[in-house]
Amino acid sequence: MGGKETDPAYEEVFSPEQMTRIRSEYDRLKGLCYLDQAGSALYSKSHLEGAFADLQSNVYSNPHSNNTTSKLCSDSIDQVRYRILHHFNTDVEKYSVIFTGSATESIKLLAQSFEWRNDTVQGSHGQCGQFVYTEDNHTSILGMRSLVSQRGASVRCLDHEEALSIFSSSENGFNPESPANGLSSERPTNSLFVYSGQCNFSGVKYPLSWIADVHNGVLNDRSNWYVLLDATSLISTDVLNLSKVSPDFVCVSFYKIFGYPTGLGALLVKNSSHHVLKRNYYGGGTVLVALSAVNEYVPRPAIHESFEDGTLNFISIIGLLHAFDAMKETIIEYTLLSRHCFHLARYLFQSLARLHHSNGSPAVVLYADTAYDDAASQGGIVNFNMLRANGEHIGFAEVLHMANVHDIQLRTGCFCNPGACRRHLGLSTEDVRRHFQAGHVCGDENDIIDGRPTGSVRVSFGVFNTKHDVDHLLGVLGKCFVHQPAVHKWPSNWQKRLENLRSKFNKKPTKSQRENADSQNCNDKDQTQDSGRIRNHNLHAISRVEYPIFSEPTPPAVIWKGVDKSNSNLVFTNGRYDRQWMITNQSGVALTQKSEPLLCLLQPFIDEANNRLRLSFEGQPDITVPLNLDVERGDGNYSFCQSKVCGDRIRGNDCGDDVGIWLSNALHKPGLRLIRQLPDDNRTNKKSLG
Ligand SMILES: Cc1ncc(COP(=O)(O)O)c(C=O)c1O
Structure with missing residues (x-):
């Protein structure tokens, strides 16, 4: 071929000029190959510079205080709301922005507030609607199920094939002008369909036309149907055009788009659908009046005002303005x-x-x-x-x-x-x-x-x-x-x-x-058929080693899985010394293979004949320490210490300066220590699952 x-x-x-700009915005990456945008995006240089310059030159204070700095703050927050809606190609006439702490919090807020009964209908006999979700959803959506069923909704899961088959049979198209998207005050119940705009596992973008299909009754026409679009993964690298599709609710998280600020999300609510939300809690500035001696209060009229409990994360919200600006200047267009x-x-x-x-x-x-x-x-x-x-x-x-x-x-x-x-x-x-x-x-x-x-x-x-x-x-x-x-x-x-x-x-x-x-x-x-296992394979992967050194979580995982010992370049025939050592950093915190990947290049060998543990690491001579440190002797060479591995407190002996310095040289980290667990400490037993 x-x-x-x-x-x-x-x-x-991107054009060469854009690439140059992007490189300079993220020059802190240096050689790092970051391939986890769906985990979290990375903030750019001009985003942070813009946000910090703003915070350093202005005084923002609690938006509920009504003084000048507070007014500046609440005006700026309103600006951010406009900016968010503009980003989604819509405006305050059509959608409201309720700030939350995360996409998950937005989802929970909806689960707590959605009204499953249509109380305007006479004789509805307290019937509740359906909560329907596609199986390819984030756990944050799956968590809605217990809340909504406690509140009366029946729950239905559509597996992938079922969802594709239901929606492929639908011929409906979206008509943004259609009055209430098929809502009727005659229907006794309200129902909610939830799906993700982009699957965070495979990256498939589920058709946004499903929103109109649901509104038009593809699931059934006995209930008023509303849609929550989980846009968290989609908008991380794409636009959502709310002038073309019209979900009733959209949950978003801003670190997924900009990397900073974290802890900030939003629930976008279509204004014409907000009547199906009912608060069962209020707090902070969400009320016009609250009586202290009797349980009476009047919520604020604006949708966001009645749902944003407590004081907003105002400093982070203001930082968002600079996020939008910086991204726009860098990439020009989101479709790119x-x-x-x-x-x-x-x-x-x-x-x-x-x-x-x-x-x-x-x-x-x-x-x-x-x-x-x-x-x-x-x-x-x-x-x-x-x-x-x-x-x-x-x-x-x-x-x-x-x-x-x-x-x-x-x-x-x-x-x-x-x-x-x-x-x-x-x-x-x-x-x-x-x-x-x-x-x-x-x-x-x-x-x-x-x-x-x-x-x-x-x-x-x-x-x-x-x-x-x-x-x-x-x-x-x-x-x-x-x-x-x-x-x-x-x-x-x-x-x-x-x-x-x-x-x-x-x-x-x-x-x-x-x-x-x-x-x-x-x-x-x-194409040749698989010719069976290649035994003497020439892989460069380090074979799995059963580390006697505590280095969570891999080594115990390896042992639990009973990995073929012939595959290991460290043979422990009886497991006598398994997981009895750990390496701690300057602050006494145990290194894990997750936090310190180079650990997998550190090879421990047990030399029982000479009563030594030998450590080897490419590029430096081996070092040995006694297998059995005699603590009771208290000979002064080894000191007692404690650390934690996976939440368990470990008591052990420090194996001395020489091996500490040797480890620091190998792993390029100052102040490392090798700790041998005390014989009477029972952690090994706890972890020895064989
Ligand atoms: C599709 C999807 N929904 C929801 C969430 C939860 O977002 P957050 O971390 O803001 O709660 C995520 C996070 O990865 C996600 O990918």
Whole structure:
């Protein structure tokens, strides 16, 4: 195979001048390859400079105080509200901005306030509406279920296929002028449909036309239907045009767009829908009057005023103005940002699809919902797991550690989206339960159970990323996890997979897509079958080591999973010394492999014959310390100390200056100490799950 048209596609979206500007805005990244935009965006230099210059030259005070500085503050906050609405192509006539602490808080506020009964209807007999959500939702949405069912709503989950089938049958189009989008004062109940504008697992952008479909009764026409659009992931790198679509509620989080400020979100409420919200709490400036001796109060009339409890996070809110300004000056147009991220994602997606081991077996399994055809349906996210040459999965924790060692920041696990994770990994609800019973919890590094992955690797792009970042990642994945020489070819079933993905959303492939895909398939013939496990493989990944040193969370995870000891370059036949040492930093805090990736290059060996623990680290001579420090002797060389590992207090002995200095040199951190756990400390027993 050859020919340019078959290479992974990449298109530069920003002009060279814009790229120069972007580089200077994020020059603090230096060599760091940050691939976790969906986790949090990064603030730019001029954003911070603008915000701090503003705060240093103006006096802002509590917006409820009514003095001059307070007035300046509340006027500035109003400016920010206008600016947010302008960003979403709407205005105060149509939407209100309720500031919250996060997207999650916005979601909770809605769950607490949504009225499931339409009390204007006579004889409604207290009936409540339905809460319907798609399975690919963030845990923040899943958390609504108990609240809404306590308040009377019935709950229904639409799995991915079901949702696609319901909405593909709908012929409705959006009519922004239609009076109440199908609302009727005759219907006895109010119902809420919730979905995500962009899945934070796969990056698929779910059609915004679903909003009008729901309003027009695609779910049923017995209730008044409202829509909450979780736009948190979508607007991180895309625009949401509220003059074209009209969700009743939109939750957003600002650190996902700008990186700073954190702890600030908003619930956008369509003014014509706010009547379905009823407060059951008030506090701070949300009331016109509150009587202290009797429970009477009158809420403020403006929608945001009656929902923003307490004093607003006014300093952070004012900082947002500068965030919008800086972003606009840097990228000019948001559509460029979404295309930029999409093109990086497509390039990575296609390059990973082409990555194969020397025996021809695929090195990557990709979890995708689209064929990465366009930025309208796919965001800047790629989700995958690496495979060994024999087809076995490589745990995501291994990939995370190698990425950390190479200055690549990505995210692994399930990304707080258990529905999408379950579906893409092909797990049943029962499998997820079993994984939990086997000790796997969200966020841990229990990455493979019974040979199957419990999560995956997610790469997500922001304005500051370049093709160079993708090439760096591909280089590291190739070097560490692909048996060389790597083979780059389109998989045999590639065209079919793309067609399947396209048909999900009823999209016909364009002529150029068809032609391109055909040419990608021309190499199918040389696809070789997996030839079984390559035993003496030449991977650059550090083999998993059963560390006797406390270094949470990986080593215990490795031991829990009973990793094949022949794979380990440290053999502990009886586990006698497992997890009995830890390394602490200057402040006495135990290092973890998460906080200090270089730990995985530190090799411990037990030399029982000579009663020594030997440590080795590439580039410096080995060092040894006695296996058994005799504390009771109190010979003065070793001092007693305490630290915490994963919340457990550990009592141990400091192994002395020599090894401390040796560790500091190896790990490039001053003040490190090696601590040996006291024999009577019971933590090892607690963690020894075998
Ligand atoms: C789709 C989606 N919804 C909601 C949230 C929660 O946002 P926050 O951290 O602001 O509570 C996230 C965060 O990752 C998300 O990706």
